[in-house]
Amino acid sequence: MVSILSVFFFCFPTLALSASFRQIFLPPTGFGPESLAFEFPGGAFYTGVSDGRVLRYQPLTGFTYFAFTSPNRTIAFCDGATDDPVKGPICGRPFGLAYDPIARLLYIADAYYGLLVADSNGRLAKQIATVLRQPFVFCNGLDIDPITRNIYFTDTSAVYDLRNSTKGLQANDSTGRLLKYDVRTNQVTVLMRNLSGAAGAAVSGDGRFVLVSEFVGDRIQRYWLTGSNAGTSEIILSNLNIVRPNNIKRTILGDFFIAAATVTQASQTPVPIRVRVDGSGTISEIVSLEAQYGSTPISEAQQFGLSVYVSSRGVNFVGVYSP
Numbered sequence: 001m002v003s004i005l006s007v008f009f010f011c012f013p014t015l016a017l018s019a020s021f022r023q024i025f026l027p028p029t030g031f032g033p034e035s036l037a038f039e040f041p042g043g044a045f046y047t048g049v050s051d052g053r054v055l056r057y058q059p060l061t062g063f064t065y066f067a068f069t070s071p072n073r074t075i076a077f078c079d080g081a082t083d084d085p086v087k088g089p090i091c092g093r094p095f096g097l098a099y100d101p102i103a104r105l106l107y108i109a110d111a112y113y114g115l116l117v118a119d120s121n122g123r124l125a126k127q128i129a130t131v132l133r134q135p136f137v138f139c140n141g142l143d144i145d146p147i148t149r150n151i152y153f154t155d156t157s158a159v160y161d162l163r164n165s166t167k168g169l170q171a172n173d174s175t176g177r178l179l180k181y182d183v184r185t186n187q188v189t190v191l192m193r194n195l196s197g198a199a200g201a202a203v204s205g206d207g208r209f210v211l212v213s214e215f216v217g218d219r220i221q222r223y224w225l226t227g228s229n230a231g232t233s234e235i236i237l238s239n240l241n242i243v244r245p246n247n248i249k250r251t252i253l254g255d256f257f258i259a260a261a262t263v264t265q266a267s268q269t270p271v272p273i274r275v276r277v278d279g280s281g282t283i284s285e286i287v288s289l290e291a292q293y294g295s296t297p298i299s300e301a302q303q304f305g306l307s308v309y310v311s312s313r314g315v316n317f318v319g320v321y322s323p
Contacts, residue, residue, distance in 0.1 A: 037097035048094025147207030200247035236281030
C-alpha cells in the first residue's frame with residue numbers, strides 16, 4: 001500500500017529560532033558528532049565521532065572516551081581522523097546510536113562494521129549483526145522499539161559505502177533497506193528494500209509503526225509493525241522544499257523531529273532546518289538553524305527535557321537550544 005501526503009512548504013513558513021543556543025564542544029581531537037543517545041535520568045549522553053570513537057558526556061565532568069567499534073583501531077593511527085576514506089574502514093565510523101535504559105546497553109550502527117552493542121563498561125563494542133545474504137554496506141540510523149526492545153536500523157545503500165556516498169547521491173541510488181534485529185532470537189529481517197538513501201529510523205511510542213527517511217529521495221515513509229496494515233508502507237511526507245532528511249527522533253510528546261535542509265530563494269543554498277511532524281507526516285513546526293550552522297548540514301535534532309540537542313558531521317560541538 002503506497003499513498004502520498006505532501007504538505008506544501010509555501011503554506012508553512014520557516015520559523016526563526018528564539019530559543020537560547022549554547023555549544024558543548026568535543027575534546028580537541030573530536031569532530032563530527034552524527035547522532036546522540038541519552039541516558040535516563042541524569043542527562044548523560046553518547047555520541048560517535050569521525051575517528052571511530054564513541055564518547056560519553058556527563059554535565060559535571062564533560063566528555064570521556066567510552067567505546068569503539070573496530071577491533072583494528074589504534075589511538076596512534078585513528079585519533080583525530082575526520083572521515084578519512086582510508087582510515088574509516090580501519091578505525092570505524094559510528095553513526096546511529098540508541099540507549100536501552102532497561103538493559104543498560106548502547107546500540108551502535110557503524111557505517112563499516114554493522115550493528116553493534118556496548119555494555120556499561122564500554123571499550124570494544126560487540127558485533128551482533130554484520131552479514132546477511134546481502135551484506136551491509138553503509139549502516140546508518142537506528143532506534144529501539146519501546147514495547148518489544150527490538151532494534152530497527154537502516155542500511156543506506158547496497159552499492160555505495162560511506163566513502164562513496166556522494167556518488168550514490170549523484171546516481172540517485174535506491175538500494176537502501178530498513179531492517180529489524182530481534183533481541184530475543186538475534187535474527188535480522190529485511191522489512192523494506194529499494195529505499196533511496198535510507199537514513200534515519202524512529203519507532204512510534206506505542207510500537208505500531210516505524211518512520212524511515214530517504215536522504216536521496218527527499219521523503220519519509222511509514223512502515224506498519226502491527227495492526228491490519230502490518231507489513232505495508234506508505235509515503236507520508238514528500239516535499240520539494242524539505243530536502244535531505246536525515247535522522248528522525250521521537251519527542252517526549254510522541255511526535256517526531258526530522259533533521260533536514262531547505263533551499264533558500266535568495267542564495268539557492270541549502271540551509272539546515274528541523275521539522276516537527278506527527279505520525280501521519282503533518283507538519284507542526286519548521287525551524288531554521290541557519291543562524292547557528294550557516295549552510296552546514298545537521299544530522300539529528302533530539303529533545304531531552306525542555307531542550308533540543310543538535311548534532312552535525314560538519315562541526316566540533318553539540319548544539320543545545322533551550323527555552
